[in-house]
Amino acid sequence: MAExxxxxxxxxxxxxxxxxxxxxxxxxxxxxxxxxxxxxxxxKAAYPDRFFDCGIAEANMAxxxxxxxxxxxxPFISTFAMFSAGRCFxxxxxxxxxxxxxxxxxxxxxxxxxxxxGASHQCCEDFALMRSIPGMVVMCPADDVEAxxxxxxxxxxxxxxxxRFGRAAxxxxxxxxxxxxxxxxEIVRPGGDVALIATGxxxxxxxxxxxxxxxxxxxxxxxxxPTIKPLDExxxxxxAKECGKIVTVEEHNILxxxxxxxxxxxxxxxxxxxxxxxxxxxxxxxxxxxELLRQFGLCAENIAAEIRxxxxxx
Amino acid sequence: xNKERKKELQMYAVEVRELILxxxxxxxxxxxxxxxxxxxxxxxxxxxxxxxxxxEPKAPERDRFVLSKGHVAPALYAVLALKGYFPAEDLLTxxxxxxxxxxxxxxxxxxxVDMSTGSLxxxxxAAAGMAKGAKHLGRDIHVYTLLGDGETGEGEVWEAVMFxxxxxxxxxxxxxxxxxxQIDGYTKEVMNVEPLDKKFEAFGCDVxxxxxxxxxxxxxxxxxxxxxxxxxxPTVILMKTIKGKGVSFMExxxxxxxxxxxxxxxxxxxxxxxAERVKIREE
Numbered sequence: 113m114a115e116x117x118x119x120x121x122x123x124x125x126x127x128x129x130x131x132x133x134x135x136x137x138x139x140x141x142x143x144x145x146x147x148x149x150x151x152x153x154x155x156k157a158a159y160p161d162r163f164f165d166c167g168i169a170e171a172n173m174a175x176x177x178x179x180x181x182x183x184x185x186x187p188f189i190s191t192f193a194m195f196s197a198g199r200c201f202x203x204x205x206x207x208x209x210x211x212x213x214x215x216x217x218x219x220x221x222x223x224x225x226x227x228x229x230g231a232s233h234q235c236c237e238d239f240a241l242m243r244s245i246p247g248m249v250v251m252c253p254a255d256d257v258e259a260x261x262x263x264x265x266x267x268x269x270x271x272x273x274x275x276r277f278g279r280a281a282x283x284x285x286x287x288x289x290x291x292x293x294x295x296x297x298e299i300v301r302p303g304g305d306v307a308l309i310a311t312g313x314x315x316x317x318x319x320x321x322x323x324x325x326x327x328x329x330x331x332x333x334x335x336x337x338p339t340i341k342p343l344d345e346x347x348x349x350x351x352a353k354e355c356g357k358i359v360t361v362e363e364h365n366i367l368x369x370x371x372x373x374x375x376x377x378x379x380x381x382x383x384x385x386x387x388x389x390x391x392x393x394x395x396x397x398x399x400x401x402x403e404l405l406r407q408f409g410l411c412a413e414n415i416a417a418e419i420r421x422x423x424x425x426x
Numbered sequence: 427x428n429k430e431r432k433k434e435l436q437m438y439a440v441e442v443r444e445l446i447l448x449x450x451x452x453x454x455x456x457x458x459x460x461x462x463x464x465x466x467x468x469x470x471x472x473x474x475x476x477x478x479x480x481x482e483p484k485a486p487e488r489d490r491f492v493l494s495k496g497h498v499a500p501a502l503y504a505v506l507a508l509k510g511y512f513p514a515e516d517l518l519t520x521x522x523x524x525x526x527x528x529x530x531x532x533x534x535x536x537x538x539v540d541m542s543t544g545s546l547x548x549x550x551x552a553a554a555g556m557a558k559g560a561k562h563l564g565r566d567i568h569v570y571t572l573l574g575d576g577e578t579g580e581g582e583v584w585e586a587v588m589f590x591x592x593x594x595x596x597x598x599x600x601x602x603x604x605x606x607x608q609i610d611g612y613t614k615e616v617m618n619v620e621p622l623d624k625k626f627e628a629f630g631c632d633v634x635x636x637x638x639x640x641x642x643x644x645x646x647x648x649x650x651x652x653x654x655x656x657x658x659x660p661t662v663i664l665m666k667t668i669k670g671k672g673v674s675f676m677e678x679x680x681x682x683x684x685x686x687x688x689x690x691x692x693x694x695x696x697x698x699x700x701a702e703r704v705k706i707r708e709e
Contacts, residue, residue, distance in 0.1 A: 140562070172551045175549075179492075179555020180562075182533075183562075185559055207551065211541070211542040
């Protein structure tokens with residue numbers, strides 16, 4: 113296989129903010145002393161007068177963003193997923209979600225691929241937390257191309273958005289002609305024996321898993337689901353109808369995330385088997401991103417093997 | 427402030443208190459204690475201080491008010507009704523199923539409400555964001571927020587104050603209704619928040635302590651706020667107040683934090699307010 117370009121989606125986030133800053137006057141960016149890691153520092157360097165550091169005080173940052181948005185500004189607030197969706201759940205729920213304010217939450221370092229920092233910094237609960245807030249858009253890009261377009265789309269959308277970006281470098285599989293739209297899934301690869309529905313950095317792993325399954329005579333459809341809420345129900349139901357079984361893949365607790373969102377649609381409208389691959393209700397640990405993904409069953413080889421063990425695949 | 431004006435404001439505050447009591451009585455629930463302790467603040471703010479126009483509740487250049495202690499919504503609603511944002515009879519629908527008057531302020535249902543609040547500690551952050559936004563946009567907008575003294579137990583309050591001082595938000599006026607009581611009892615017993623003056627000063631604010639039921643003192647406090655323009659310091663007004671002020675059996679009683687008066691209690695309270703009106707007239 114040819115060498116694939118790899119970029120962490122947090123890098124894409126920082127670059128996209130800078131692009132947005134060049135095109136618009138009303139975007140302001142805030143961070144809680146992690147601008148180097150979240151890559152909002154890229155925006156800060158270009159537009160220092162529109163960057164407000166909030167110090168290590170995430171709850172206040174969420175509330176300040178709510179206030180700024182009522183003045184007609186479009187704040188993007190950033191810290192690690194653990195300290196935004198996690199630490200500020202209630203501020204996001206009450207000060208941003210309840211009044212439906214135009215605040216964009218750019219949460220980096222989602223999932224276990226955070227790596228060496230360990231479980232305290234590996235947020236595998238953010239989709240569940242953010243999905244449960246009425247009116248909140250929840251997104252997670254699969255690669256650099258999608259991440260950059262997602263930032264632009266979030267700006268154009270009027271209302272609260274949560275975006276999860278990753279720390280680890282991730283293969284770029286989209287061409288520049290790809291068009292991201294909020295609420296739209298993408299069929300990355302056709303197939304009819306089973307549908308893999310993945311989000312974020314798991315999409316690349318799902319594609320690689322589909323390659324392994326193809327060698328074993330299984331035709332797997334791979335669906336990229338960059339918007340977890342609102343979910344593209346049409347694509348999920350087509351997969352249920354045409355493939356008869358669905359496997360969801362996410363770098364998140366299997367409780368409350370993409371898997372359960374898909375289950376909700378399928379069980380209500382077209383019951384088929386849905387098998388959830390993800391972090392199985394456990395905390396992470398220290399290690400390299402690659403080691404962790406392997407240990408938690410989230411690399412392509414694990415995913416393919418797990419699918420082969422399903423009764424319906426035998 | 428001349429004597430006549432002071433009398434007018436005192437009469438207005440009695441009206442605000444009456445509406446608070448009627449609204450909470452009608453709803454059967456709500457928070458009269460802190461609403462009554464802040465009634466004079468609301469009276470002064472909306473009659474003498476804040477630059478707003480009830481006919482244009484969303485005018486971009488208006489001053490902003492954020493009720494960080496959102497549970498005293500009945501006091502805010504009373505003054506908004508008196509100012510003409512909505513009919514006074516709406517107050518009797520407080521907390522009812524079809525009402526726009528939610529238990530805690532909702533900016534999307536009630537005209538004149540600039541921020542949805544209710545979860546303590548969060549309003550002041552939003553107010554700081556508005557003040558920062560006004561500065562960033564180069565607009566001469568004052569942002570006022572009201573906190574409870576018990577509310578200062580929330581860590582977010584101090585995060586917000588630090589932010590306001592760091593960014594030199596001298597357009598932010600933080601008032602604290604220091605009635606010394608919270609739900610479970612006296613603040614000094616539940617969780618001592620004092621000395622609030624030294625704490626706010628240490629965080630970089632200009633602090634003035636006043637008698638919160640005296641309009642001349644409130645006037646002095648807001649003059650101090652205007653004097654701070656250009657100082658890059660947020661202003662904090664610590665208002666010494668009495669919870670339940672104006673109704674003898676509610677005064678300084680934690681039990682009236684979140685309990686509505688029944689019909690008998692309402693009628694007793696209204697008699698006391700009527701006597702207060704007579705007293706103000708005769709003074």
